[in-house]
Amino acid sequence: MARCPLYESCAFLKDETFEKMQGLVHRFQQIYCQGNYSGCARYKIASALGESFVPTLMMPNQIEWADQVLLDQQSA
Ligand code: SF4
Structure with a gap:
């Protein structure tokens, strides 16, 4: 399996x-x-908007939260 391109920079792992x-x-x-x-x-979120838009405490499985962030950005 491929490793995530954000593996080195992702705050989830740090x-x-x-x-x-x-x-x-x-x-x-x-x-x-x-x-x-x-x-x-x-x-x-990171691939659509950039890593700075990812909420610090977001877990990888919180996809509904991610969808909401993307929606909020579209309507901002
Ligand atoms: S938590 Fe998500 S964005 Fe971060 S390295 Fe893992 S798969 Fe990539």
Whole structure:
């Protein structure tokens, strides 16, 4: 499986909030970062708007939140 193009820069893998949840982060890494990155909520926003638009605490599976961010930007 391909690795996410944002792997080196993504705050999800670096933020100290997520460092406290290593089990969860590892699982998400396997599912998204090392696999289905196009299904990741963070990737969806970063690829459409840029990494600076990704909410700091967004998890890869929070796709509804990502869709809302994209909608809000379209109507802004
Ligand atoms: S959390 Fe999402 S955007 Fe970040 S490296 Fe993993 S797949 Fe890519």
